[in-house]
Amino acid sequence: MLADYFETFVQRDLRQLAQIRDLALFERFVRLCAGRVGQLLNLNNLAADTGVSQPTARAWLTLLEANYIVFQLQPRHANLRKRLIRSPKLYFHDVGLASFLLGISQQSQLTTHPLRGPLFENLAISEAMKWHFNRGRRPQLSFYRDSGGLEVDLLIERPAHSLAIEIKSGATVSSDMLSTLHRLAALDPSATEIRMLVHGGSLNATREGVWLVSLSDFPAALAHGEPPAGAR
Structure with a gap:
């Protein structure tokens, strides 16, 4: 099914829409994007690895964004003492498509796949984005990363409160x-009024002032602005 979608929409429709002449290069570009989920976007490197110019890579990325294939998560900008990273991170709207492009066809392959963590992170962030869009809200999502290596995967700003969210694919939560x-x-x-760890296990609890929330209960936590049952 994903193979048919990729062939008809990504390869054929987008190619015709943008008048892309070299289908092989465009397919390579999309697959390289999938290999960069959860990473800081370096357009120059992406263009070089694809074998196209930087303006072409930028145009193709814009095309994928406009057609809801990929999106960029922007870094938080704040007047802090530390120097903040300015580059966005790249994600797919459909993690299934990203997995297909990476050659993942069975869930068992994810157990040892080097991109297991980034794909799980992508899934959680795309769920947060969809949750807001489905309620007619413009999501105020970002991430935090500074030059000292401190990074938090997802920040959500709301009128009532802010959420700082770490995302870990592991089923066991450690301190x-x-x-x-x-x-x-x-x-x-101001960015961490509510702190949350979304993880790959089933535990819902509160530890050291942080909500521990399973991925399946993540939408409920977003909906109520409070820990899901079992995390209070």
Whole structure:
């Protein structure tokens, strides 16, 4: 099914829409985008790896964004002492399509796949984006990363409160997974009024002031602005 979608919409329709002459290069570009999910976007490197010019890579990326294939998550901009990273991160709207482009056809392949973590992160962030869009809200999503290596995967700004969210694919939660949230809270309390760890297990709990939320219960936590049942 995903193969048919990629062939008809991405390869044929988008190619005709943008009058792309070299289908092989365009397909290579899309697959390289899939290999960069959750990474800082370096358009020059992406263009070089594809074998096209930087303006062509930018035009193709814009085409994929306009047709809801990929999206860029922008970094948080705040007047902080630390130097913030300015590059956005790249994600797919459909994680299934990204997985297909990476050659993943069975769930068992994800167990040892090097992009297991980024794909899980992509899934959680795309779910947060869809949750807001489905309710007619413009999502105020970003991420935090500074030159010192401190990074938090997802920040959500709302009128009532802000959420800082770490995303881990592992089923077991350890205390070190919470450390970046605590460090950002000390640096920028306004961005971390609610701290949350979305993980690949089933545990819903509160630990050290952080909500531990399973991916399946993530939408419920977003909906109510409070921990799901079991996390209070």
